[in-house]
Amino acid sequence: MKPWKDEVLQLTKELVHHPSINGTIGERDIAYRIVDYFQELPYFKANPGHLRMVKTSSDERERYNVMALVKGGDATFRETVILMGHMDTVGVEDYGKWKQLAFTPDELMKRWEGSAIPDRVRQDLQRGEWACGRGSLDMKSGLAGHMALTRYFAEHPEELRGNILFLSECDEEDNSRGILSALSEFLRLAQEEELTYIAAINADYTSSRFEGDPHRYVYMGTVGKLLPAFFIAGKETHVGQAFEGFDPNLVAAELTRRLDYNPAFCDEMYGETTLPPISLKQTDLKTKYDVQTPITAFAYYNFFVTSWSPKDVLEKLKEVAWDAVKAANRLCRERQRQYCERTGDPQLFPDWTPRVYTYDEFYHHCLTRYGSPFEESMRLFSMNLLNEKELDLRDYCCRMVEELWSWDEQKTPAVILFYASMYIPRIVLNHREKRDQRLIRAVKRAVEEIQQMCPHPIKVRNFFPYISDMSFVAISDDREGLSSLEKNMPAWGTKHQMNVDAIRALDVPAVNIGPYGMDAHKQWERVEVAYSMETVPNLNYRVIKDLVGK
Known part of the structure; x- marks a missing residue:
């Protein structure tokens, strides 16, 4: 396995240090921080047009998505893998007396170690290496892993016979204006750069499914959500x-x-x-x-x-x-x-x-x-x-x-x-369709290979059980099913804009391979370092290499 841990951990802490609560000015500013990271790389200095900060559309707030394209080999390949993740977080009111430390992971961890904390949290800290702070699990550690992978391939484009497109989107925690705005940019970029999107890897958080569950999970597709x-x-x-x-x-x-x-x-x-x-x-x-x-x-x-x-x-x-x-x-x-x-x-x-x-x-x-x-x-x-x-x-x-x-x-x-609210579409990978089969095989091969070096059993499931922006890169419902939604949502086309045609045009099979931790959206939010910052980037590296690597 490649030694990603130190780099991803450091990046995670830097991202957590930049508060990006949904709807605040920090959500806007963290996009600049991510752009700064990529601008320092020689690849993007030589190809400034491959790095974009794109303002969201139909949005009452100023905020941005960040897109970074790395073209492999001699830059003539079309097949492209999307690496996606969100940079906004929920608020910090739940931190109580530690509210001021929610964005300083090391200091917060020191306070936890010397305080009366829940037994499960203390057991985790005693068993292994963990990081904490708002967004550490959901999902700045996953985003940091994608940034590190993009940095690696920007320095080693010769390893690719395809391309990598990094996306960091805003507003995942509210109304998904980030990914919905990115849809048109995906299609525009595909036309300008002659790209064919073959897969999307989301890096949202994963967790145990029940008390005592030893597994780490990889998900192919996602549940949908209706209100x-x-x-x-x-x-x-x-x-x-x-x-x-x-x-x-x-x-x-x-x-x-x-x-x-x-x-x-x-x-x-x-x-x-x-x-x-x-x-x-x-x-x-x-x-x-x-x-x-x-x-x-x-x-x-x-x-x-x-x-x-x-x-x-x-x-x-x-x-x-x-x-x-x-x-x-x-x-x-x-x-x-x-x-x-x-x-x-x-x-x-x-x-x-x-x-x-x-x-x-x-x-x-x-x-x-x-x-x-x-x-x-x-x-x-x-x-x-x-x-x-x-x-x-x-x-x-x-x-x-x-x-x-x-x-x-x-x-x-x-x-x-x-x-009464936006539809978050379900994504079903079709085990009989060649395009989906290719991604499924790549994920299973990566898990089989990395499992030998991971102390925890890694289990592949078909549906990511939480809500995430990966839902908007493909859609499994037919037009009749969606027509029922459009006709029965009073805000459709006015308060809520959703370009279904753009989602259908993008139509990328998606998987979620993300960090593991506990208590997302809660005071005790924490991420397991070894799996999340070493195993996960290696899993994603193997999937990328299988799909578009030499």
Whole structure:
């Protein structure tokens, strides 16, 4: 194995020293630091056009992606491997009293060693060499490994019969504007430099799958992520006349009871099972206190997918919505009956029939009824809503559905199902397709070779289980499945821009070979040095050499 550890460790610490919390000025400035690193290399001094800092598009903040191209041999080869990773991090509020040390790994480690820390953290530190600090695991150590590999091949282009394209993207921790902006740059660069992209290697973090898990993981492809949401309209009433209305929170509760942690909604492919859905928000939409019951409520749930398309998920959840609203209706009637038995009052439950729509269905219901005035009004509302710069994407979608609901004349309880956030596509490597087979074989050969020198078992799995920007270099859904997403996401084309055609044009099979550690996004974030900074770069080096090496 090549001795990468010292170089990658030093680079990791330097990157951690540069705070790059998503949405802050540090996220912008770290791009300059990475450019400075490459500008010092003779290759990029001789080929300045191969190093680019590209501003993100459709972004209210100033931030950049960094791209560094190394052409192998006599610079006439077309096949190109992308090395990608993000440079932004989450915040540091979770560090508590160590907040000021979150970006100084060595000092933070000293404080940990002399303090009362969790047993698992102490055991890790006692067992081997670890580094800590915000971003050390997610994912500056992976990015540092890619920087070191790019530096190596820039100094040894004769080892390549193809090319390496390094990408450091911003905004992975929020709305992925970095990678979405990079799509057009990938295609432009391919045309200008006559490149053919054959693989992408992401270096996002990996971790144990369960307590005591000894494995280190390599992933071929990735799960996708959807955020289905429910807008629930009830019937308002005074709390002193409770049974004259219908509480939308009761439907929300029934939805959560059916979906939260439910294995029936785990997707499965290639013998691997996704995590079940879980609630990420559940609230009514009252903005102040009074004694009127809520009129509307809003809930959304995280969904991981490997084989299901956005259309598949909508169809499944529409059935759930029907079950939930009917169950809430039955429960309310039954409890009124029990109450009336105790009081002797007559049971006079409001007569209404539950309604369930997708956003697209209800939009076209209103369009048929109200025509162009409705369409123009919704368009103007969506444009005006964009002026609220700090409005969260999820809340933007909810506000759009609220406005849509205002056109309803019946005003009887209903549920509108929609998508409240960007789709993070699944990537499925096809074991029968030659292009994908080539990458799969390269990964398996690299693991087999490096395993002999690694004390931990390295296991290859089919789907990266977390969210990452590798999802945007290819897409496994067909046009019908994606059309369902576009029609049912109120922010599509306005608040949220996603160039599906560019993703399809790029269409690169992707794997994740990244650092190993614990507690990403948490106070005790730490990365295992030996595997992450020695084994991982060697794995990636072997894959690159297999694909485009001499």
